[in-house]
Amino acid sequence: QSVLTQPPSVSAAPGQKVTISCSGSSSNIGDKYVSWYQQFPGTAPKLLIYDNNKRPSGIPDRFSGSKSDTSATLGITGLQTGDEADYYCGTWDTSLSAGVFGTGTKVTVL
């Protein structure tokens, strides 16, 4: 059972925007940086956002991250069919002294 909660799925038409929430607590998101990962079926997760809102080289600016208190949000604008994937948030939990991931969200392009 994950300590970070995400919606199971979100969907939108091509070109539209989706947001994915990641809800935690004061011992994880409230106190630590959040990262986001994109995972296509049968492949390893890929870093999408780190330090709450920074994009690694090669990640388009259609992807954005934000954090407020004990929640974080991933935004995807200009949605493309190639964005259909599972998305996970991640951070550190100071109470557990362990890394934690969100429950995961499947993005569907209608």
Next chain:
Amino acid sequence: QLQLQESGPGLVKPSDTLSLTCTVSGGSISISGYCWAWIRQPAGKGLEWIAIICHNGMTYFNPSVKSRVTISADTSNNQFSLRLTSVTAADTAVYYCARHVSYSDWIDPWGQGTLVTVSS
């Protein structure tokens, strides 16, 4: 470019010990500021963080598996390893090794993953 590759048996019997090794190329596992992680994903389910070993030898574990897990590093071969004892079918998963950046806890890059099935 840093690359990680998991290796180990794909089939383990119930109650036996699962052992995996991650070979790191393109960079040293001894570099300050980095830890080295094991993460798993059962089929159709989410990611589960298992453990990390840091450049200074510090280790951290997921409380749910802490009593069964050992993580170690072999700096001479630039490898780190996972041992999970008393496995059950619930430990069947794709196991990933990855680099964990310690100052802000993001994980990158990841290995391609290796499927470990627990079955008699």
